Amino acid sequence: MAIEYVDKAPTLEEYKEMRRAVNFMVLSDRIAANALNNAFHITTVRDNGRAVGMIRVLSDGSYANFITDVMVIPEYQGRGIGTEMMRRTVDFMKSTLLPGETIVLYLMSAIGKEQFYKQFGFRTRPNEVWGAGMSQWITRRE
Numbered sequence: 158m159a160i161e162y163v164d165k166a167p168t169l170e171e172y173k174e175m176r177r178a179v180n181f182m183v184l185s186d187r188i189a190a191n192a193l194n195n196a197f198h199i200t201t202v203r204d205n206g207r208a209v210g211m212i213r214v215l216s217d218g219s220y221a222n223f224i225t226d227v228m229v230i231p232e233y234q235g236r237g238i239g240t241e242m243m244r245r246t247v248d249f250m251k252s253t254l255l256p257g258e259t260i261v262l263y264l265m266s267a268i269g270k271e272q273f274y275k276q277f278g279f280r281t282r283p284n285e286v287w288g289a290g291m292s293q294w295i296t297r298r299e
């Protein structure tokens with residue numbers, strides 16, 4: 158294995174293939190291409206050039222930052238790649254700060270992945286301080 162962490166988007170085809178591999182929702186090409194083009198920061202993990210994992214940050218470029226598309230294809234899971242992607246991403250976001258500044262990182266955990274994210278300082282919601290995170294998917298039918 159020659160694992161590399163490259164701070165650059167995967168191709169559209171690689172993105173669609175990785176999403177398929179982890180059973181994420183199928184996106185239209187337009188939605189998927191814009192998701193890659195408009196992200197704030199993307200790391201793609203490659204093994205001898207093959208895209209095997211990725212992570213994206215969506216951002217206002219400042220305070221509010223959302224980590225999404227955290228994925229490692231099944232044959233590469235459990236080898237520390239997801240941990241390394243998360244560590245690098247949190248470090249990168251810290252590198253955008255000046256001394257004393259604070260920003261927020263949000264993410265939505267898949268069921269059963271909460272422990273994976275807790276090691277990086279994320280807290281589940283609701284808790285004694287914050288209400289629940291909320292979300293919905295919207296579809297235009299015609």
Ligand SMILES: CC(C)(COP(=O)(O)OP(=O)(O)OC[C@H]1O[C@@H](n2cnc3c(N)ncnc32)[C@H](O)[C@@H]1OP(=O)(O)O)[C@@H](O)C(=O)NCCC(=O)NCCS
Binds near residue numbers: 241
């Ligand atoms: C969640 C996900 C990104 C984690 O990536 P990963 O590369 O498998 O993660 P890691 O290998 O760093 O850690 C996963 C587990 O393997 C263990 N592990 C870490 N390094 C390891 C190594 N070198 N060898 C064996 N196991 C290892 C970790 O302790 C961790 O254990 P846990 O399941 O108890 O938390 C990956 O499982 C995935 O893509 N899942 C499908 C998509 C998904 O659900 N994404 C999350 C959306 S919120």
